[in-house]
Amino acid sequence: MKKVKSAILGPGNIGTDLLLKIKKNAKNIEVVLFAGIIDGGLGLELARKMGVPTSIDGVEAILADDSIKIVFEATGAKAHLENAPRYRKAGKIAIDLTPAAVGPYLVPAVNMDANFEGDNFNMVTCGGQATIPMVAAVNQVTPVEYAEIVATIASKSAGPGTRANIDEFTQTTAKALVTVGGAKKARAIILLNPAEPPIMMRNTVYCRVQHPERLEKIRESVDRMAEHVRQYVPGYRVRLEPIADGDKITLMVEVEGEGAFLPKYAGNLDIITAAAMATGEKIAERLQGISQ
């Protein structure tokens, strides 16, 4: 079947990693345009070497090409807020890797099928992609009254966008832990660790639950969910199996990056590009179905 044409806006770390992932692994989509607004970056150079068409006319270049059906937005929240209505008008589906949250939060392992329709999908945050499946897995066994997650990432893997608005990370993640993860209330914390060699992304998930005695069932549910996530994020691992302490369940997951463009420790970036690609693949299936 013919691949669905897509474009990536934002040739930074995230955009470039996504490009390499799609080139290497995608079955249903291809990247026909890799666009930015400033020339000279490593990402654009790499794309040219691989023979991927590039542009420095940003969103205009994407809108000018009617064959592009899916746009991956790897810029910033502000840019996506401006671009989203234009994509919609042009009949393009947006997969948003910024915290803009124009469309619903999407975590492939949890709510992909529920959001099969629609034209704008938000990828939450890296911490959200890593922890929401775990909270959802616990919530399937016993209602989660309160979820709290702590994402610790290597300093080197936190880009300028994340650093300039770290509140956006904690607030967006907490919201999605409720709306997608199913917790009644939630908190998120992010920590940056500058140790050398860089640490792997690590996430601790705490849940206050109604039935902590169902620990065995919780463990099974968590393992099943991890397997599900591994289908699109191979380096996703449960590092600490759920343990109970009173009504608190604690578990830890770590994410080793694929090492496509970014180093392996940058599992936080890997998981969000992997989720975006998985979403794109699924949407492409839908589009292919329509065109048939």
Add this chain to the structure above:
Amino acid sequence: MKDTEMKKIRIIDSTLRDGMHAVSHQFSPDDMAVIAAALDAAGVDTVEIGHGDGQGGSTYQYGFAKASDEDYLRAVSSVLTRSKLDILILPGIGTEPDIELGAKYGAKVVRIATHVTEADIGAQHIAFTKSLGMEAITFLMMAHMAPVEKVVEQAKLFESYGADVVYVTDSAGAMLPSEVAEKVSAVKAAVAIPVGFHAHNNLGLAIGNTLAAVQAGASVVDGCLCGLGAGAGNAQIEVLAAVFDRMHIETGIDLYKIMDAAENEVRPRMRQPLAITKLELSIGWAGVYGSFLLHSIRAGKKFGVDPRDILVELGRLKTVGGQEDLIIDVASRLAAEKEQRKSQTVAGK
């Protein structure tokens, strides 16, 4: 400055914030009001309050406080007459709405604390604090973990974001006086804003390091009644008041009143005497975050391992402030290794 003019030092009290670590964040709003009133009466310039890990710190990760941030702010703001109310924000934990809440209750000072290499994650909170007309005092935490050039670079970043003061913060109580002097004087030479210093007493150097900082150019320092704080505690504020008085340095603090505040209001509320036991000493020696202390003791009990081993391993892993979740991970791993060694020994017999 003329010779006849007395040198002035601003002391910020953190009994009701850093001291919260020592009572597992269980001061009640009434406790805080009573202690804050005593600090106010003693003439302390600035009084910091809140969860030990700052606003929004009341969590599973750091321990739930007895009351909400808002309850503490309400209680303390109603008793302060002279002292400035101060809250702490650790970017990644506390957020802009937490700063707004402080402003609503009359906070005049926000301290924004990042790890010594990560100043840029505080830029947004500094700008927001300034936009509300409050003073922004910045902390470079775990200052022992970075070389002097890095400390200077990050201090300049804080200054460029609009910080009013920049602190060299010895969160682990791991610095020696010579290192304090070197880092403080280098920062002092590089920025135009006042430089501060925050000590911990894990190596028994809180007062000595604070003096070294002042001699190197620091003009804002932290103290706590009875030294109440994470690990072996902070510089004891009543001792600082006495020592600075002997040095003819003005602090604005009434010595008898600050002594009374310590003896009458804080000592009876302490859960255990502050001491440098083998555990606090391990923290200072291994250079790990002071508030890991009580968490490591609990994890040690739960998993049957020596808390010292946990602390030393956390130091080896170069953990930063806030990584309390790693304590369980390390403790469970050390327990598993211990179990394995035991079964190997049995198998060998």
